[in-house]
Amino acid sequence: MSGDVLQVLAAGLASGSVRVVDLSQTLSPETVVIGLPEPFAPSAPFSIETLSRYDDKGPAWYWNNIALGEHTGTHFDAPIHWITGQGLPDNATDTIPAQKLMAPACVLNFTAECVVDPGFLLTVPHVEAWEAAHGRIPAGAWVLLRSGWSKRTGADFLNFGETGPQSPGPDVSCVRFLVEERDVAGFGTETVGTDAGAAHSFDPPFPCHGMMHGAGKFGLASLANLDQLPPTGAILITPPLKIAGGSGSPCRVLALIAG
Ligand code: 23J
Numbered sequence: 001m002s003g004d005v006l007q008v009l010a011a012g013l014a015s016g017s018v019r020v021v022d023l024s025q026t027l028s029p030e031t032v033v034i035g036l037p038e039p040f041a042p043s044a045p046f047s048i049e050t051l052s053r054y055d056d057k058g059p060a061w062y063w064n065n066i067a068l069g070e071h072t073g074t075h076f077d078a079p080i081h082w083i084t085g086q087g088l089p090d091n092a093t094d095t096i097p098a099q100k101l102m103a104p105a106c107v108l109n110f111t112a113e114c115v116v117d118p119g120f121l122l123t124v125p126h127v128e129a130w131e132a133a134h135g136r137i138p139a140g141a142w143v144l145l146r147s148g149w150s151k152r153t154g155a156d157f158l159n160f161g162e163t164g165p166q167s168p169g170p171d172v173s174c175v176r177f178l179v180e181e182r183d184v185a186g187f188g189t190e191t192v193g194t195d196a197g198a199a200h201s202f203d204p205p206f207p208c209h210g211m212m213h214g215a216g217k218f219g220l221a222s223l224a225n226l227d228q229l230p231p232t233g234a235i236l237i238t239p240p241l242k243i244a245g246g247s248g249s250p251c252r253v254l255a256l257i258a259g
């Protein structure tokens, strides 16, 4: 049975009827990292230094040293990232079961709303309206907020205003609903982190980190190409690097889509 499924998948990949969509941003020293206010520790930007490039440091080989924060660019948030998830079993990048790193995705498109309001908050009624059109979010599925944010570059990506960063994300009730009523795999977003830019002022603050990770659920940040995904039916492949005790890692997020 499962052999048939994989044969169908292999044939689909070979013929192109199953397509692989890359949901990752390119990592470079220009990759914008989250900016936390003092006294919080800043995350290092991505840096890269050539060791050798077919030269006297290595005549036949090219390679680089890289350095980066775990939460840089397109990345995966593990439950241990937040204090609420610190005591959970299998909560870090090296211990999350591999079986949990492939799951279906529901893509909620609120791009138009985010153009009008860059601080757009996803609410339970928004999710219910999406479900009325596309069906109930199944347990174990990713919920991805498609906002168009990945098209932003430079300062517009963090979008700092007078009250702090302005960027879309879920409100407190929506996160609680997705965790408690839908038992999602996690929440994914095109923005720098899973929480809305204004989430520092929510009650509780940073609900998408606190409540998702407290329930053993994951996050995906700085996703791209969500406009290439159907509302339902895509399968995401989201393995973080196997960092011992890691809180997350840059991730080459891939989506399989049919048709
Ligand atoms: C640390 C502190 C606050 C936030 C974050 C990290 C992230 O968004 C992240 O990348 O997990 S909001």
Ligand code: MN
Residues within 6 Å of the ligand: 071, 075, 076, 077, 193, 194, 219, 221, 248
């Ligand atoms: Mn993160």
